[in-house]
Amino acid sequence: xxxxxxxxxxxxxxxxxxxxSMVSREVRCTGFMTxxxxxxxxxxSNRNRKxxxxxxxxxxDRFRRDRQRGAGGGFxxxxxxxxxxxxxxxxxxxxxxxxxxxxxxxxxxxxxxRKDGRDxxxxxxxxxxxxxxxxxxxxxSWYKVTIPHGKKYDKKWLLTxxxxxxxxxxxxxxxxxxxxxxxxYLDDATAATALQKCSHKITxxxxxxxxxxxxxxxxxxFLLSDLKPEDIEHLKQCMAKRFDGSQQALDLxxxxxxxxxxxxxxxxxxxxxxxxxxxxxxxxENIPELTSLNLSNNRIHKLDDLSGLVTKVPNxxxxxxxxxxxxSERDLDKMKGLKLVELxxxxxxxxxxxxxxxxxxxAVRQRFPRLLKLDGNDLPPPIGFDVETPTTxxxxxxxxxxxDEIKGLILRFLQQYYSIYDSSDRQPLLDAYHxxxxxxxxxxxxxxxxxxxxxxxxxxxxRNLKRIRDxxxxxxxxxxxxLNVVAFINELxxxxxxxASFTIDVNTYTNTLLSFTVSGVFKEVAVNGKSRxxxxxxxxxxxxxxxxxxxxxxxxDQLFIRMATTExxxxxxxxxxxxxxxxxxxxxxxxxQEMLSAFSQKSGMNLEWSQKCLQDNDWDFNKxxxxxxxxxxxxxxxxxxxxx
Numbered sequence: 001x002x003x004x005x006x007x008x009x010x011x012x013x014x015x016x017x018x019x020x021s022m023v024s025r026e027v028r029c030t031g032f033m034t035x036x037x038x039x040x041x042x043x044x045s046n047r048n049r050k051x052x053x054x055x056x057x058x059x060x061d062r063f064r065r066d067r068q069r070g071a072g073g074g075f076x077x078x079x080x081x082x083x084x085x086x087x088x089x090x091x092x093x094x095x096x097x098x099x100x101x102x103x104x105x106x107x108x109x110x111x112x113x114r115k116d117g118r119d120x121x122x123x124x125x126x127x128x129x130x131x132x133x134x135x136x137x138x139x140x141s142w143y144k145v146t147i148p149h150g151k152k153y154d155k156k157w158l159l160t161x162x163x164x165x166x167x168x169x170x171x172x173x174x175x176x177x178x179x180x181x182x183x184x185y186l187d188d189a190t191a192a193t194a195l196q197k198c199s200h201k202i203t204x205x206x207x208x209x210x211x212x213x214x215x216x217x218x219x220x221x222f223l224l225s226d227l228k229p230e231d232i233e234h235l236k237q238c239m240a241k242r243f244d245g246s247q248q249a250l251d252l253x254x255x256x257x258x259x260x261x262x263x264x265x266x267x268x269x270x271x272x273x274x275x276x277x278x279x280x281x282x283x284x285e286n287i288p289e290l291t292s293l294n295l296s297n298n299r300i301h302k303l304d305d306l307s308g309l310v311t312k313v314p315n316x317x318x319x320x321x322x323x324x325x326x327x328s329e330r331d332l333d334k335m336k337g338l339k340l341v342e343l344x345x346x347x348x349x350x351x352x353x354x355x356x357x358x359x360x361x362x363a364v365r366q367r368f369p370r371l372l373k374l375d376g377n378d379l380p381p382p383i384g385f386d387v388e389t390p391t392t393x394x395x396x397x398x399x400x401x402x403x404d405e406i407k408g409l410i411l412r413f414l415q416q417y418y419s420i421y422d423s424s425d426r427q428p429l430l431d432a433y434h435x436x437x438x439x440x441x442x443x444x445x446x447x448x449x450x451x452x453x454x455x456x457x458x459x460x461x462x463r464n465l466k467r468i469r470d471x472x473x474x475x476x477x478x479x480x481x482x483l484n485v486v487a488f489i490n491e492l493x494x495x496x497x498x499x500a501s502f503t504i505d506v507n508t509y510t511n512t513l514l515s516f517t518v519s520g521v522f523k524e525v526a527v528n529g530k531s532r533x534x535x536x537x538x539x540x541x542x543x544x545x546x547x548x549x550x551x552x553x554x555x556x557d558q559l560f561i562r563m564a565t566t567e568x569x570x571x572x573x574x575x576x577x578x579x580x581x582x583x584x585x586x587x588x589x590x591x592x593q594e595m596l597s598a599f600s601q602k603s604g605m606n607l608e609w610s611q612k613c614l615q616d617n618d619w620d621f622n623k624x625x626x627x628x629x630x631x632x633x634x635x636x637x638x639x640x641x642x643x644x
Contacts, residue, residue, distance in 0.1 A: 143192035144217035150182025168194040207562035249292035270298040276305040292318040301325040310337035318342040433482035609641035
């Protein structure tokens with residue numbers, strides 16, 4: 001029967017670019033506090049080991065065999081430890097002394113490389129397939145970029161953020177994820193150097209700096225591929241022969257020994273990334289509606305390279321991975337997005353790790369909840385809710401107050417509170433706190449050295465429950481009574497808050513209690529000649545009780561501080577902010593007073609913000625009105641500007 005799809009000649013297979021903070025909550029009788037944590041520990045980017053330099057006592061034949069096994073150019077054989085070394089043979093960019101060291105991956109089925117990165121089979125002339133796509137350049141022209149913990153970032157966000165701050169335009173090659181790290185390659189030394197300088201210059205949504213490691217590397221796998229265009233053509237012909245169009249099924253069982261491929265000297269080994277990606281690319285371009293795939297008997301030992309099936313073959317319902325070398329159930333996580341109803345895993349080492357059949361079925365069904373057949377055996381129907389229509393998260397809304405009365409009360413309180421807090425003397429804040437008030441400060445938990453972080457100044461007072469486990473220390477870090485609270489606040493760095501960035505949410509309000517959360521950004525101001533250029537974000541929970549004539553008194557203050565994200569920094573301090581002043585309307589000329597009154601009436605802003613707008617526009621009424629209209633349309637004028 002004629003296959004439904006015919007292979008397209010001269011198909012070029014290239015590498016496809018594949019595209020978290022723990023929260024601890026502290027609960028007290030008066031409210032809750034959130035604190036974020038993140039582990040920025042990263043291991044060494046590479047581990048290099050020089051080969052042994054002596055071949056004494058070895059015969060010439062044994063020496064030659066060792067070199068053919070990939071001894072990395074040295075005289076020693078690939079001993080037990082050589083298999084544990086860094087498979088990419090990376091060399092730190094800044095360490096030129098390592099350029100000539102004997103470091104190459106141990107690849108029992110791959111080509112051995114000379115120290116200059118060329119295939120030894122080429123001889124002195126070069127120009128063999130080992131240089132394909134590399135423009136004749138050697139190993140030093142390629143660089144490997146590693147982002148520790150990069151798995152948690154969206155690919156588009158990460159690459160865009162790096163490109164925005166990188167001084168050189170670059171093209172990432174072979175973007176992929178390995179465990180928690182993101183890797184890609186560059187073939188431009190200038191771009192590699194520029195990208196290395198971007199390390200710790202991007203802040204993620206959890207307030208942590210993104211690390212960027214750049215190392216010299218051998219060329220990416222696809223540039224060294226044994227699969228030439230004509231080999232790809234033979235592979236396509238072989239897959240077309242193995243495709244059953246009536247069942248939309250593709251049988252790649254033990255494809256390496258297929259007579260059609262063996263007769264043409266084409267070696268397709270599916271436990272190699274380049275071979276698996278070639279197969280997936282052919283499926284994607286010719287039979288994306290595939291529903292059944294058999295990959296049994298192919299010595300597959302991990303599923304990283306199969307993760308592309310999730311998006312490229314969305315209709316896949318049956319997958320046969322039996323008689324392979326999968327060793328851990330965690331490998332199945334790479335395939336979790338597939339809506340499989342039938343799966344074969346028997347004769348894989350991972351099947352021997354379960355104490356009974358029930359635990360085996362449970363572990364597999366955690367990854368594939370729709371599964372009805374496992375290893376040919378029927379499973380009981382799954383229990384759960386099958387939501388076909390994806391739910392969309394509603395857009396984030398602004399502040400929530402509950403009522404206009406509560407809104408006015410809170411905005412007046414915050415305007416007065418932060419006017420004093422950002423001044424040179426915070427002592428007047430005594431009037432804002434109850435006699436028995438309590439305050440606590442928290443910063444995100446991190447294992448890195450606090451002195452290396454901009455949050456280091458707050459570390460000693462942080463009451464993060466992940467860090468402080470002793471009940472005595474937890475109690476000591478609480479600031480009790482208003483005198484101790486304000487004394488502690490006075491010791492904190494001097495600040496300037498961006499009131500326009502504030503988001504306010506009322507949590508609880510009754511006749512006798514009002515609890516609300518304030519979030520926004522601030523920056524520390526220079527003191528005693530010390531310049532501080534860091535922008536930080538905060539979230540603060542105030543629990544208050546009524547005081548005086550329509551006033552509030554704080555009984556509990558919970559302050560959480562973190563580093564601001566790149567987006568928060570970009571938006572910070574954009575809207576004009578009035579300088580705190582005891583007299584909102586300084587002495588003005590008669591025409592200015594008249595213009596100020598008219599502008600305040602037309603804009604609806606109070607006198608202080610109206611004066612600021614007019615002053616910033618050289619008392620040009622029309623220009624100020626135009627700027628006001630623009631900022632109001634963009635939502636950049638805070639609510640406090642309209643409190644009169």
